[in-house]
Structure formats: structure tokens, C-alpha cells
Amino acid sequence: MSAIEIVLWVAVPYVSIIAFIAGHIWRYRYDKFGWTTRSSQTYENTLLRWGSPMFHLGILMVLAGHVVGLFIPREWLYAIGITEEMYHWGATVMGSFAAVLTLAGLAILIYRRRTVGPVFLATTVMDKVMYVFLALTLGFGTLATVVHQVFGSGFQYRETISPWLRSIFGFQPQPELMANVPILFELHVLSALALFALWPFTRLVHVFSAPVGYLFRPYVVYRSRDDVQGTRAPKRGWDPISTPDPQRLRRP
Amino acid sequence: MKVMAQISMVMNLDKCIGCHTCSVTCKQAWTNRTGVEYVWFNNVETRPGVGYPRTYEDQEKWRGGWKRTKRGNLKLKDGGRLWKLAHIFSNPKLPEIHDYYEPWTYDYDMLLNAPAGDQIPVAKPRSLLTGEDTKISWSANWDDNLGGSLETMQDDPILQKMSESVEAEFSKAFMFYLPRICEHCLNPSCVASCPSGAMYKRAEDGIVLVDQDQCRGWRMCVSGCPYKKVYFNHRTGKAEKCTMCYPRIEVGLPTVCAETCVGRLRYIGLVLYDADLVAEAASVEDEHALLAAQRSILLDPNDPAVIEQARKDGIQEDWIDAAQRSPIWKLIQQYEVALPLHPEYRTMPMVWYIPPLSPVVDVISGSGADGEDARTLFAAIEKLRIPIAYLAEMFSAGDPDPVDLALRRMAAMRSYMRGVNLDGEGDERIARAVGMPGEDLQEMYRLLAIAKYEERYVIPSAHAEQAHDLEEMGCSLDFEDGPGMGGAGPFGSSSGQSVPVAVENFQSLEARQTADRPSSPGRVNLLNWDGNGTPRGLFPPKDKDVPQGDMGPVQSTGKRNKGKDV
Numbered sequence: 001m002s003a004i005e006i007v008l009w010v011a012v013p014y015v016s017i018i019a020f021i022a023g024h025i026w027r028y029r030y031d032k033f034g035w036t037t038r039s040s041q042t043y044e045n046t047l048l049r050w051g052s053p054m055f056h057l058g059i060l061m062v063l064a065g066h067v068v069g070l071f072i073p074r075e076w077l078y079a080i081g082i083t084e085e086m087y088h089w090g091a092t093v094m095g096s097f098a099a100v101l102t103l104a105g106l107a108i109l110i111y112r113r114r115t116v117g118p119v120f121l122a123t124t125v126m127d128k129v130m131y132v133f134l135a136l137t138l139g140f141g142t143l144a145t146v147v148h149q150v151f152g153s154g155f156q157y158r159e160t161i162s163p164w165l166r167s168i169f170g171f172q173p174q175p176e177l178m179a180n181v182p183i184l185f186e187l188h189v190l191s192a193l194a195l196f197a198l199w200p201f202t203r204l205v206h207v208f209s210a211p212v213g214y215l216f217r218p219y220v221v222y223r224s225r226d227d228v229q230g231t232r233a234p235k236r237g238w239d240p241i242s243t244p245d246p247q248r249l250r251r252p
Numbered sequence: 253m254k255v256m257a258q259i260s261m262v263m264n265l266d267k268c269i270g271c272h273t274c275s276v277t278c279k280q281a282w283t284n285r286t287g288v289e290y291v292w293f294n295n296v297e298t299r300p301g302v303g304y305p306r307t308y309e310d311q312e313k314w315r316g317g318w319k320r321t322k323r324g325n326l327k328l329k330d331g332g333r334l335w336k337l338a339h340i341f342s343n344p345k346l347p348e349i350h351d352y353y354e355p356w357t358y359d360y361d362m363l364l365n366a367p368a369g370d371q372i373p374v375a376k377p378r379s380l381l382t383g384e385d386t387k388i389s390w391s392a393n394w395d396d397n398l399g400g401s402l403e404t405m406q407d408d409p410i411l412q413k414m415s416e417s418v419e420a421e422f423s424k425a426f427m428f429y430l431p432r433i434c435e436h437c438l439n440p441s442c443v444a445s446c447p448s449g450a451m452y453k454r455a456e457d458g459i460v461l462v463d464q465d466q467c468r469g470w471r472m473c474v475s476g477c478p479y480k481k482v483y484f485n486h487r488t489g490k491a492e493k494c495t496m497c498y499p500r501i502e503v504g505l506p507t508v509c510a511e512t513c514v515g516r517l518r519y520i521g522l523v524l525y526d527a528d529l530v531a532e533a534a535s536v537e538d539e540h541a542l543l544a545a546q547r548s549i550l551l552d553p554n555d556p557a558v559i560e561q562a563r564k565d566g567i568q569e570d571w572i573d574a575a576q577r578s579p580i581w582k583l584i585q586q587y588e589v590a591l592p593l594h595p596e597y598r599t600m601p602m603v604w605y606i607p608p609l610s611p612v613v614d615v616i617s618g619s620g621a622d623g624e625d626a627r628t629l630f631a632a633i634e635k636l637r638i639p640i641a642y643l644a645e646m647f648s649a650g651d652p653d654p655v656d657l658a659l660r661r662m663a664a665m666r667s668y669m670r671g672v673n674l675d676g677e678g679d680e681r682i683a684r685a686v687g688m689p690g691e692d693l694q695e696m697y698r699l700l701a702i703a704k705y706e707e708r709y710v711i712p713s714a715h716a717e718q719a720h721d722l723e724e725m726g727c728s729l730d731f732e733d734g735p736g737m738g739g740a741g742p743f744g745s746s747s748g749q750s751v752p753v754a755v756e757n758f759q760s761l762e763a764r765q766t767a768d769r770p771s772s773p774g775r776v777n778l779l780n781w782d783g784n785g786t787p788r789g790l791f792p793p794k795d796k797d798v799p800q801g802d803m804g805p806v807q808s809t810g811k812r813n814k815g816k817d818v
């Protein structure tokens with residue numbers, strides 16, 4: 001086990017995870033106002049109408065696929081009757097479909113970002129950085145799948161990458177599992193880790209606001225006294241009058 | 253019964269001269285920022301005309317507001333919750349910037365810096381979206397005063413609804429102005445469309461606001477509002493809307509548009525309504541019955557049962573008192589001359605309009621007849637069927653009767669008051685013809701013609717003990733210059749922490765306006781001088797011995813200093 005491997009498969013993942021979590025907390029506290037999709041639809045909709053749903057539908061499928069492939073041990077799937085062949089076939093077919101959808105959507109979105117004047121001018125530096133790492137991650141991931149899964153003999157990432165990732169989350173890192181992983185998969189993992197570290201500082205924070213609650217709340221929202229979340233810090237010295245708790249006097 | 257209070261407005265269209273003062277002052281107060289260049293919380297449309305954004309009233313196209321399902325429930329016209337979420341990645345009903353207009357400025361620099369030459373320099377229009385030269389081809393009031401209307405008028409959604417082909421004749425006969433703000437609806441479809449729950453109706457006064465810290469830019473409210481009165485700030489990625497100038501309302505001041513209205517035609521006051529009945533009233537089957545249904549949920553503030561319930565529901569005495577003195581209640585319920593804009597959208601709008609009589613009068617006077625004679629006026633109202641039908645499409649879902657009654661009462665008031673002025677007493681037959689006692693006509697005349705500031709605006713202040721609840725609900729639009737974030741932050745325009753707007757800001761603003769030193773630190777020039785103090789560089793020095801600091805010697809402006817030794 002070389003030092004490089006420890007850094008890549010133990011240190012980098014934890015740094016990325018910490019940046020991801022702490023970053024989100026910091027961003028939410030510091031910048032609720034900047035927490036938005038920053039939709040550019042008012043500028044242009046002919047391209048967005050295709051690009052955005054394609055990309056989002058694709059990436060959500062990709063995410064779901066990753067959850068199944070990475071976090072669910074294959075023994076569990078065997079237990080419910082999903083054999084290796086079934087899994088491999090499903091993952092390759094659905095994965096390829098999702099990848100085509102995502103990449104085509106991404107291509108439209110990036111093309112639109114670059115060519116539509118107002119959209120380009122409204123693009124921040126972080127948007128650009130985000131797109132670089134998003135495209136890299138998706139690109140390496142697709143390439144790895146095409147090379148090894150579709151045309152190659154099939155790489156058993158459920159014996160290597162998946163347990164490695166679970167070992168990270170179990171706080172028992174096993175970097176040796178990554179020793180013989182093909183370079184394309186390694187690059188895919190590393191660029192994804194970089195993307196996760198950048199995530200809280202980009203517009204991707206909108207993913208964590210996916211408005212599921214909308215399905216369950218009453219249509220019209222009223223707000224008044226009790227459920228107010230003020231933006232102003234309470235003034236020092238102006239705490240409301242309250243009776244102290246006499247129990248505290250009796251505590252030993 | 254659950255009694256709630258609602259700040260509402262009535263505009264007397266009879267008196268609107270279409271000067272756009274309201275729009276301009278509103279813009280200066282609220283939307284002269286980047287990202288909302290194209291936004292007019294208050295806009296004035298010439299009708300007939302296509303409106304702003306273009307053809308917003310065509311709900312078959314834009315699908316804002318509510319619709320009644322076969323089972324008698326209300327559903328968002330654009331589709332249910334799942335439909336909304338399924339279309340969140342690209343909202344198919346969102347107006348694009350060109351449905352409003354492409355905002356522009358002029359290359360003023362050219363006027364100042366052009367080298368001397370034979371030609372007079374011109375300031376070319378520049379797009380505020382791309383910064384490039386642009387050709388101005390539309391704006392918020394492009395068809396003002398029917399200018400160029402022959403080309404666009406046929407797109408007026410209301411004319412399209414009316415069966416006869418009336419456009420060309422129409423413009424000769426009838427034209428009026430329609431100032432519009434957010435309706436602060438009792439059943440707001442914008443709020444219902446917001447996936448993140450960032451939009452809310454304030455329980456205390458019914459003002460509908462967007463919580464800028466919770467808005468995530470899903471932009472469903474923009475398409476949800478049938479009046480298109482929620483706008484998308486394309487720099488910050490957040491929805492913004494008319495705030496009913498809540499920081500002013502909270503201290504008892506009218507909105508900026510009302511305060512500055514040249515025609516003094518806006519009235520602001522409270523109404524009490526029964527919140528339990530809103531949904532029921534908004535879902536009556538017959539569209540023509542919607543107006544009556546909405547009127548029926550407004551509660552009589554003088555009814556002891558209502559007062560008692562209002563107290564139970566936590567409405568303060570001075571608010572009940574204000575509701576009793578409310579001009580809105582009188583115009584809507586007592587005189588029945590004010591009508592809601594498009595009740596058929598089923599949002600229960602709370603900015604109501606007195607339909608314009610003046611075009612009718614103009615037609616009569618134009619033909620040489622007596623425009624103050626009741627019989628002539630009534631006959632003309634009868635005869636001008638097409639304009640009445642047009643007004644009915646706007647204010648009563650197509651039912652001509654309420655518009656007819658409102659116009660007749662306005663006409664009766666006119667004739668009756670002539671009697672009072674010329675003969676010393678009004679003709680009671682006129683009053684009876686419109687089903688109102690003569691005293692009521694006189695009262696109405698007082699309210700519509702000579703009411704003073706305090707009668708037009710009956711606005712109770714927010715309660716001090718509630719104030720910290722009200723003021724800081726996080727609707728602050730004032731995010732520029734957040735700590736540490738100069739201009740566009742790394743996460744997009746104005747990211748960073750918010751600077752609260754507060755009731756106290758009113759005091760500090762007033763203090764600033766009447767202070768005797770300029771408020772902007774550093775170098776002061778003609779462009780950023782706020783009129784206070786005498787900064788160095790703007791005035792020739794008076795006394796060479798006075799040491800001059802960066803802000804210049806502090807000299808009194810004379811304001812607020814009467815009696816003091818200066």
C-alpha cells in the first residue's frame with residue numbers, strides 16, 4: 001500500500017465528504033438567499049425545454065442506479081432473486097439509456113450556456129467550474145462503462161469499488177480494494193469526489209431543496225407570529241421577561 | 253366563522269389619466285435594481301390593449317389561477333401538484349422575457365464624451381440583457397393611448413372573447429386606463445403553486461409576500477398567478493412581487509403608488525372576511541355568481557356578532573375600528589360601485605375597481621348632448637353595449653348587470669350632485685332610479701370627489717407588540733450590499749446574508765432625509781448627492797479658513813432647524 005493510494009482512497013474521500021457536509025451547513029447559514037436554481041428560463045426556453053428535462057431525468061436515473069450498485073451489497077440482491085446476469089444486463093441497458101439522456105441533455109445545456117448571450121452573461125465562475133467537473137465525472141463514468149462493461153469483459157465493481165465506498169462510510173477504510181481498479185473508473189471516482197467537494201459552493205445545492213413537501217402541504221400558506229423565522233438577530237438586552245426555573249435552586 | 257383582516261385597495265378608474273406616475277414611483281422604490289429591470293410591480297395598461305405581459309389575460313394560453321373540477325373542488329388551472337413537479341425542470345407556461353419586453357438603457361456616455369464634430373451625438377439603445385445595441389420593439393406600455401394599437405389590438409384577449417368583431421369601431425368609442433398591482437388575493441394561486449412554500453399570505457393583514465430566503469427559484473408562482481404579478485428576478489434567481497409597500501403600511505402610510513397617484517383615485521383600507529368560507533365562495537359553479545360570492549364573505553364590521561368573533565380571533569380594537577371606517581367596505585359593499593378584476597380566475601382578488609364612466613360622458617358630450625343629465629346618461633349606458641360588455645368581461649366574468657349598476661350609480665351621482673349645486677337640492681327620483689337614498693349618493697360623492705388623505709387611506713399601524721413578528725418575515729428585497737458581498741457574489745447576484753428591512757428603518761430613513769450631512773461617505777458629486785449638506789466640490793468654498801474634511805464642512809440645510817441658532 002503506497003502513500004499515494006492512502007491519500008487517494010482514504011484522505012481524499014474524507015476531505016471531500018467533510019467539505020460536502022460542512023460546506024452545505026455553512027452555505028445554508030451564510031447564504032440562504034443564494035440558495036436557488038437560478039433558473040435561466042426567462043432568457044431562453046427553446047433549448048432549455050429539451051435540455052433540462054432530459055438531463056434531469058437522466059441524472060436522477062443515474063443517481064438511483066448508483067445507489068443500487070454502490071450501497072446495496074449484491075448478496076442482498078441475490079436474496080431477492082436478482083442474479084448477477086440480470087443485474088449486469090439491467091445496469092448496462094438502463095445505465096446506457098440514462099447516460100445517453102444525461103449526456104445529450106448536458107450537451108444541450110452547455111451549448112445553450114455558451115451560445116445564448118444573456119445566459120452566458122449570467123453564468124458565474126462557479127457555474128463554469130461546476131460544469132467542468134460535472135462533465136468530467138459523467139464523461140469518465142460513461143467511458144468506463146462503454147470500455148469495460150459494454151465492449152469489455154465486464155469489470156466487477158461490486159467486488160471492489162462498492163465495498164470500498166461502503167468501507168469509507170463505515171469508518172473502516174479499505175484502500176486495498178481499489179488497488180486493481182481500471183484507470184477510467186479511478187478517474188470517474190476522483191472527479192466525482194472533486195465534484196462533491198465543490199457541490200455546496202455551486203448552484204447544485206438546489207438538489208437538496210427538491211420540493212417533495214409540496215405534495216403534502218395545504219395549498220395556501222399563512223404565516224404569522226408563531227411560525228415566523230426572522231432575519232434579524234435578537235437585540236442584546238431585549239430578551240423577553242420569563243420566570244426563572246425554581247427547580248434550578250434545588251439542584252445539588 | 254374565522255375573521256381575518258385584509259388590506260385592500262379600490263381604484264376609481266373614472267379618474268385615471270394614465271400618467272404612469274404610480275408606475276414610476278413604484279419602480280423607483282422597489283425595482284430599480286439589476287435583475288428586475290423589466291419588472292413593474294405597478295403598471296398602467298391602456299384598454300383595449302394587450303396588457304403587460306402581452307395577453308396575460310388569455311388563461312387558455314397561460315393557464316394561471318384556479319379551475320373548478322367536476323366534483324366541485326378547486327384545482328390549479330395549470331394542473332395538480334404532481335403535474336407541477338413533473339414540469340419543474342422547464343416550466344412550459346413561464347413567460348419569457350420577450351413576453352414582457354427586453355429591458356434597455358441608452359448609451360448616455362456617448363452624449364457626454366463624444367468628440368466635437370458635425371453631427372449631434374445620439375444615445376443608442378442598449379439591451380440590458382446582452383449589453384449590445386438593440387432595437388426597441390416593445391415595452392410595458394407600448395400601446396399606450398392606443399398608439400400602434402391597430403396592429404396589436406386584435407390580440408387583446410378580451411376582445412377575442414367577445415363574439416362581435418368590434419375592434420376598429422371600439423377604439424373610436426372607448427378607451428380607459430387600467431393601473432394594476434398584485435391583487436393580494438384571498439385565495440392566491442401563486443402561493444398555492446409555490447413548491448417550496450416560500451410564498452405566504454400574512455395572517456395579520458393578508459399581504460402576499462415571497463420569503464426571499466426560502467424561495468428556491470422553481471418559478472411556478474410566476475405561471476400560477478393569472479394576473480402575472482409575480483416576477484422572476486433573473487439575476488438573483490428568486491421570485492419577487494408587489495409587497496403592498498408593507499414597510500409603509502405597517503406604520504400607517506399608504507403604498508407609494510397610492511401616495512403619489514396624481515388623480516388621487518386610490519383608496520386603501522381594511523376589510524374583514526370569513527376565512528372559513530373562502531374556498532367555498534371561490535368554487536361556486538356559475539362564474540357570474542363569483543362576484544356575489546366574494547361579496548358575501550366580506551363581513552360587516554359593524555355587526556356585533558362579527559365584532560365579537562373578530563376579538564376572539566385576535567384582531568385588535570383599533571383594527572376593528574379601522575375596518576368600520578374603511579372606504580373599501582363602503583365602495584364594495586354599501587354603494588356596490590367597486591368590482592374585482594377578473595373574478596373568474598377564482599383567486600378572490602382584493603384590489604377592486606370602479607368602472608370608468610368618463611368614456612360614456614365623452615361620447616355624450618361629443619354628440620352635443622348634456623353629459624350631466626341623468627336620463628341621457630342612463631340611455632347612453634343602455635346604448636353602449638359593446639363597451640359595457642368589455643367592462644363586464646374584465647370586472648364581472650361577463651355579466652353586464654354589476655357593471656351596469658355601478659355605471660348607473662356613478663351617473664346618478666353626477667346628475668344628483670348637479671341638482672344639489674345648481675338648485676340647492678338633488679332630484680330624489682334619480683337616486684331612487686339607482687336604488688340608493690339621496691344621502692348615500694352625497695356620501696359617495698364626498699368619498700369619490702373630495703375625500704381627504706385620512707379618508708382615502710384608513711390604515712391602522714401594525715401593533716408594536718406584533719411588530720417584530722411582522723416586519724422581519726424575511727421578505728426583504730433589500731439585499732444589495734450584504735456584508736462582505738460587493739455586487740455579484742461568487743454564487744450569483746447578491747448572494748450572502750440579508751440586510752433586514754424593519755419598521756425602524758422608516759425612522760432612520762426620515763432622519764437621513766432630513767439630516768444635514770450627505771449620507772454617502774466619500775466623494776460626493778452631482779450624481780450621488782442626496783441633497784443634504786454642502787459637500788466639497790459641489791459648492792464654491794465660502795470661507796478659506798474653514799478646514800475641509802472629506803465630506804465638506806457640515807452646514808445646515810435649514811430643514812428641521814427652525815428656531816435653532818445656526
Ligand code: HEM
Nearest residue numbers: 037038039040041052056059109113207210340341342470
Ligand atoms: C432532485 C431534483 C431536482 C430538481 C427539482 C431540479 C430542478 C432544477 C431546476 C428547476 C433548474 C433550473 C432550470 C432553469 O430553468 O434554468 C435546474 C438546473 C440545473 N440542475 Fe437541477 N434539479 C434537480 C436535481 C439535479 C441534479 C441531481 C443535478 C446534477 C447533479 C442537477 C443539475 C442541474 C444543473 C447543472 C442545472 C443548470 C442547468 C443550466 O441552466 O445550465 N439538478 N434544476
Ligand code: SF4
Nearest residue numbers: 434435436437442477
Ligand atoms: S394577484 Fe398577487 S396574490 Fe393574486 S395570485 Fe397573483 S401574485 Fe398572487
Ligand code: SF4
Nearest residue numbers: 268271272274513515
Ligand atoms: S398615478 Fe394615478 S392617475 Fe396616474 S396612472 Fe397611476 S393611477 Fe392613473
